[in-house]
Amino acid sequence: xxxxxxxxxxxxxxxxxxxxxxxxxxxxxxxxxxxxxxxxxxxxxxxxxxxxxxxxxxxxxxxxxxxxxxxxxxxxxxxxxxxxxxxxxxxxxxxxxxxxxxxxxxxxxxxxxxxxxxxxxxxxxxxxxxxxxxxxxxxxxxxxxxxxxxxxxxxxxxxxxxxxxxxxxxxxxxxxxxxxxxxxxxxxxxxxxxxxxxxxxxxxxxxxxxxxxxxxxxxxxxxxxxxxxxxxxxxxxxxxxxxxxxxxxxxxxxxxxxxxxxxxxxxxxxxxxxxxxxxxxxxxxxxxxxxxxxxxxxxxxxxxxxxxxxxxxxxxxxxxxxxxxxxxxxxxxxxxxxxxxxxxxxxxxxxxxxxxxxxxxxxxxxxxxxxxxxxxxxxxxxxxxxxxxxxxxxxxxxxxxxxxxxxxxx
Amino acid sequence: xxxxxxxxxxxxxxxxxxxxxxxxxxxxxxxxxxxxxxxxxxxxxxxxxxxxxxxxxxxxxxxxxxxxxxxxxxxxxxxxxxxxxxxxxxxxxxxxxxxxxxxxxxxxxxxxxxxxxxxxxxxxxxxxxxxxxxxxxxxxxxxxxxxxxxxxxxxxxxxxxxxxxxxxxxxxxxxxxxxxxxxxxxxxxxxxxxxxxxxxxxxxxxxxxxxxxxxxxxxxxxxxxxxxxxxxxxxxxxxxxxxxxxxxxxxxxxxxxxxxxxxxxxxxxxxxxxxxxxxxxxxxxxxxxxxxxxxxxxxxxxxx
Numbered sequence: 001x002x003x004x005x006x007x008x009x010x011x012x013x014x015x016x017x018x019x020x021x022x023x024x025x026x027x028x029x030x031x032x033x034x035x036x037x038x039x040x041x042x043x044x045x046x047x048x049x050x051x052x053x054x055x056x057x058x059x060x061x062x063x064x065x066x067x068x069x070x071x072x073x074x075x076x077x078x079x080x081x082x083x084x085x086x087x088x089x090x091x092x093x094x095x096x097x098x099x100x101x102x103x104x105x106x107x108x109x110x111x112x113x114x115x116x117x118x119x120x121x122x123x124x125x126x127x128x129x130x131x132x133x134x135x136x137x138x139x140x141x142x143x144x145x146x147x148x149x150x151x152x153x154x155x156x157x158x159x160x161x162x163x164x165x166x167x168x169x170x171x172x173x174x175x176x177x178x179x180x181x182x183x184x185x186x187x188x189x190x191x192x193x194x195x196x197x198x199x200x201x202x203x204x205x206x207x208x209x210x211x212x213x214x215x216x217x218x219x220x221x222x223x224x225x226x227x228x229x230x231x232x233x234x235x236x237x238x239x240x241x242x243x244x245x246x247x248x249x250x251x252x253x254x255x256x257x258x259x260x261x262x263x264x265x266x267x268x269x270x271x272x273x274x275x276x277x278x279x280x281x282x283x284x285x286x287x288x289x290x291x292x293x294x295x296x297x298x299x300x301x302x303x304x305x306x307x308x309x310x311x312x313x314x315x316x317x318x319x320x321x322x323x324x325x326x327x328x329x330x331x332x333x334x335x336x337x338x339x340x341x342x343x344x345x346x347x348x349x350x351x352x353x354x355x356x357x358x359x360x361x362x363x364x365x366x367x368x369x370x371x372x373x374x375x376x377x378x379x380x381x382x383x384x385x386x387x388x389x390x391x392x393x394x395x396x397x398x399x400x401x402x403x404x405x406x407x408x409x410x
Numbered sequence: 411x412x413x414x415x416x417x418x419x420x421x422x423x424x425x426x427x428x429x430x431x432x433x434x435x436x437x438x439x440x441x442x443x444x445x446x447x448x449x450x451x452x453x454x455x456x457x458x459x460x461x462x463x464x465x466x467x468x469x470x471x472x473x474x475x476x477x478x479x480x481x482x483x484x485x486x487x488x489x490x491x492x493x494x495x496x497x498x499x500x501x502x503x504x505x506x507x508x509x510x511x512x513x514x515x516x517x518x519x520x521x522x523x524x525x526x527x528x529x530x531x532x533x534x535x536x537x538x539x540x541x542x543x544x545x546x547x548x549x550x551x552x553x554x555x556x557x558x559x560x561x562x563x564x565x566x567x568x569x570x571x572x573x574x575x576x577x578x579x580x581x582x583x584x585x586x587x588x589x590x591x592x593x594x595x596x597x598x599x600x601x602x603x604x605x606x607x608x609x610x611x612x613x614x615x616x617x618x619x620x621x622x623x624x625x626x627x628x629x630x631x632x633x634x635x636x637x638x639x640x641x642x643x644x645x646x647x648x649x650x651x652x653x654x655x656x657x658x659x660x661x662x663x664x665x666x667x668x669x670x671x672x673x674x675x676x677x678x679x680x681x682x683x684x685x686x687x688x689x690x691x692x693x694x695x696x697x698x699x700x701x702x703x704x705x706x707x708x709x710x711x712x713x714x
Binding site: 002007209217218392 | 456459461462483485487489490491492493494504505507508509510549552
């Protein structure tokens with residue numbers, strides 16, 4: 001136990017003093033600060049420009065037989081434009097648009113037809129849809145009025161809306177979507193990143209032959225658990241720094257974000273979900289970090305690491321993809337996901353997603369966590385055994401079968 | 411304290427690495443573990459250090475199975491290497507702490523050894539900024555700092571300049587005087603001969619020879635004389651086929667029987683201008699070649 005403590009401290013110091021680790025964390029925090037302060041910053045720029053901003057509105061030309069009426073209707077819906085009527089011919093209008101005098105133009109040729117002219121058509125251009133609905137409304141108004149209704153009666157019919165309210169008794173997938181997405185992604189990134197770091201760390205010790213002294217100084221189990229738990233703590237530190245600063249910066253800028261639904265839903269996540277995130281992060285992390293550590297011990301050169309860890313990485317990515325596809329399709333309770341939420345290699349992501357996005361019976365959660373804990377211990381001890389055998393093997397990377405034989409012997 | 415390995419056997423898969431290694435080392439004396447590459451020296455050392463267990467056989471301290479919680483072992487591996495990118499003081503203290511020292515003891519001891527080996531100026535430097543010889547001195551500290559009862563030094567002199575080799579010799583002699591068991595493994599026979607009171611020669615995973623070096627040498631039939639003289643030619647012509655010249659220029663005179671060595675010595679001293687005459691004893695080199703050299707030993711690349 002004493003040895004384990006020393007190893008943990010030494011390894012943790014390695015992460016916390018590592019320039020890359022500190023650099024990446026600071027960068028992420030700054031990035032989040034940038035995003036979170038963005039509305040505030042743009043706001044402060046805007047306030048300087050409000051006085052002259054009206055003059056810079058782009059011009060929209062409207063040519064129509066209907067005249068003033070259509071100009072008024074368009075002015076109401078196209079608030080970003082200065083809507084002007086025109087009686088020029090088509091060629092002249094085109095010229096005005098290409099020269100930049102006007103940005104776009106509607107040439108209305110009849111009750112149900114028009115031409116929309118614009119220089120560069122943006123993929124977000126919805127002007128025609130807005131114009132469609134305005135023209136349809138005008139047509140309906142006219143039709144209703146001509147059949148004897150007053151303009152008030154017609155206006156009431158046109159502006160009729162349905163008031164609805166959705167009450168979700170389980171989870172609201174729309175509401176939970178974004179923070180679940182972010183959490184799964186964080187889980188994925190951290191496990192992959194730190195897993196590789198554990199593997200590299202072990203392989204470095206082996207290739208620098210520091211292992212020769214280490215293996216005779218400390219028990220392999222203490223080495224393995226010390227390394228993995230240290231990297232887990234480092235990963236958690238990074239997560240806490242990133243998420244913590246996000247929450248802090250958000251609360252500082254809450255007013256500026258106003259009614260941004262996505263951001264609000266992210267920071268509205270329930271606390272117990274954070275608890276589940278922590279449990280599944282730690283357990284999932286351990287499973288993969290132990291495997292990565294064991295693999296790292298079998299490679300004799302640092303260059304071999306990338307190929308050696310490939311099977312583990314693939315396993316993890318396949319699990320991630322299954323979860324992501326089910327998640328994106330909104331069917332987090334399909335059979336594959338149910339199976340995955342009990343398989344220790346995927347359950348950290350799968351079960352977490354199900355808890356966040358659907359209603360999972362408590363006993364399923366308990367079973368999944370118990371299986372995970374059991375697997376963590378089993379894989380931990382197994383990987384320490386592989387480590388003990390692996391670190392003393394030099395030369396070609398040994399075959400799986402020969403490692404298993406050696407473990408049985410040891 | 412007496413360290414004993416008894417009939418150690420070990421196989422890795424199908425490959426038998428050790429098939430009966432036995433030797434005995436005493437505290438206050440240096441012991442030399444010899445053998446060609448792949449003879450099983452490192453495997454024996456690893457079993458002695460409990461890196462992996464033996465298939466059969468025993469490691470005993472004073473006749474009882476070794477208790478690794480009580481007996482501390484210091485090890486300088488043949489494959490040198492520590493953390494290249496870490497500060498020297500940090501890693502030395504870490505290794506001493508792993509061996510059970512408190513942080514304070516570890517710092518104190520490491521500082522003592524840095525000073526003893528004239529390395530104090532490198533205390534706060536990164537290991538990879540040091541020359542190879544100096545890195546080796548740092549590594550030596552990992553073997554000594556925790557004040558071990560048994561010190562295992564694998565090729566300790568390789569890579570050291572004569573001044574550093576002298577320093578290391580002094581340190582080793584100090585440790586022997588303090589009553590430590592010092593176990594050498596080396597191919598440099600002159601060092602073994604200088605330090606070690608007893609040796610074991612391994613050949614193909616077996617102890618081919620072990621015991622007190624002096625006794626081993628005395629065990630050879632003492633029927634040859636080594637003569638250092640200026641008038642070698644004259645002696646040669648007188649002793650004819652019984653006389654040969656050794657590599658170092660000495661004359662070796664083969665006697666018809668070990669019994670008449672005194673009369674021949676007397677005869678030599680009286681009749682010729684003799685600088686030195688003594689009974690010829692085989693060098694460790696000769697003994698090594700005799701016991702370790704004959705069979706081809708295949709090097710085991712996978713597990714050493």
